Amino acid sequence: MTDSPPDLMCRDLTKDFDTFRAVDHVSFDVPQGSFFSILGPSGCGKTTLLRMIAGFQTPSAGDLQIKGKSMIGVPPNKRPVSMVFQHLALFPTMNIGDNVGFGLRQRGVSKSDIKSRVDRVLDRVGLPGVTDRRVDQLSGGQKQRVAIARCMVLEPDVLLLDEPLGALDLKLREHMKVELKSLQAAFNTTFVYITHDQSEALVMSDNIAVMNNGTFEQIGTPHEVYHSPNTAFVAGFVGDANIITATVTARDGNTLALTTQTGGTLSLETHDASLNAGQETQVFLRPEVIELIQPGSAPEDAVNVSEGIIESVLFNGANSMVTVTDRNGAHMKVALPQTGSSTAVQKGDAVLTRWHPTQAQCFAMAQD
């Protein structure tokens, strides 16, 4: 298992359009049977990267291998990959059975074989008996599954998905996230999934690559990307965070002392050796690592404790938050714990906020 080549391997893949570089020296491996997401804001080059893997665009430089074989110069209809298009691209002039059977027909599989394989794959995606329906007779979620079945019936080495949930409404999207993940596990096929929605990537993926301006900023498990981002971009793009601009005043081992723009003081742990006194930084603090405590109940020597007033309560079920304004006028989003103790929190209350020095991320301010 370990010595077999990864299903998909990209080395320094680059794509130049006339005036600018859409994909810039991207390298990654996707092992067999894993769910790999490429997460990035709109326009960062995700679709271009996926289309190079599918064969619709030729890389300007770099190599791309599937199961150890280079795909440079191989046309899309000869590659062992299938793609689920952004708008699914089901053929409206064919019924569902013919749509799903299209790829098998091209391979010259016999009629009876096609029928049984189409029935079987539609069964597996949970849509038995729809072969005679027209495309427009299906709901959004059903079309989604047909599009996946149409690819999976060909047993591709890699399935590429280009923001397939983008067109669905919120409720269905939540549902399809779970469903896609379980389909991927059931088929045990390698999925490469692109999205600009971090929650899709975090929920479904084994590994996430965070992409920005054509480059990969970080590749890691959802846990790594969320809890130990490598760059300021990753910290800001994945998950919610309070972003505090602060200057380092002293460094003691791995502990930094900082002063914020508004005059507060912070203390945090870092592994970044380049951060020293005088450096301007951005501190990323997730709302859920901040604790709300009663005024006066904090021990004297506690760090990162500040007094504040509840500015507003944003109730959103399990994701409820409050904004706290501290003495210096800085705002901070704080997640409300879901243990029931927070029901008492009201606008205008005086509170203390506290967070642990290991739970903030600190990056040098980008130079421009």
Place this chain on the structure above:
Amino acid sequence: MSDTSRLGFYLLLAPILLWLVVLIILPHIGLFVVSISEKTGPRTYETGFGNYAAFFGEPLYWRTFARTAIMSILATVLTLILGFPIAYYIAKLTRGRTKTTLFLMCMIPFWVSELVRTFGWMILLRETGVVSNVLQYLGLVSGPVELLYNDAAIMVGLVYTSILFMVVPLVTTLDSLDDSLIEAGYDLGGSSTAILREIVIPHAKPGIVSGCIVVFMLSLGNYLTPILLGGKDSLWFTGMIYTQFITRFNWELGSAFGFLLLILSSLVVFLGLKLSGQSLSETMGRA
């Protein structure tokens, strides 16, 4: 209130009704009435189908009729085969300015009258014409060649005159074909021919059918092109109708011919629709 709005409705409808009744229904009723009157003597007529019997009794008549039909169908097929790649190129492989320019270039020939256009072909194809001279110059032929006055020349003229009416509806339908459907076809392992057959043509069917109907009707009813490029003996049915009305002054037989031509074109269009009919209505329903 409802009375005035109804009046408005009829007033708005009036021009269309007038056009239909005066220009289409009345002439055809007249045509039919004339076609079923037989001349029995000077200024004496009798009702009967003698003119139609004359048509079927004279092989020259019905053979010309059949020849016109077959050549028109052939011209339609040729126009489709030529027009489809042009339309595909314009609709799918070009964008923006180039697309508009190409589309306009298809229209340029229609800025001059059909007569002048056809004379253009005559200048090219006649014995002393451009093509003949070039062939001689290149040493491919030893003497002047006459390329006019044959069926191929008629075909060239018919295709040339009607290709725009094929390209326009095809470009419109192909434009509406989502590129990602074609890409999906390739992605699933389809060859170019399979994609053309299974994705592009089914999608373009409404355009193909309407283009074919128009081109067929135009070819069948064309008078100028077959006469000028095919010569006096081009044996085109419209020419025969002209002869009956103008040369022979036999309006009765001419009307019968005219009526038969109407029946023929209706029949062929009906059959064409029937052949692609089921899928046509389905395609329309899906759109």
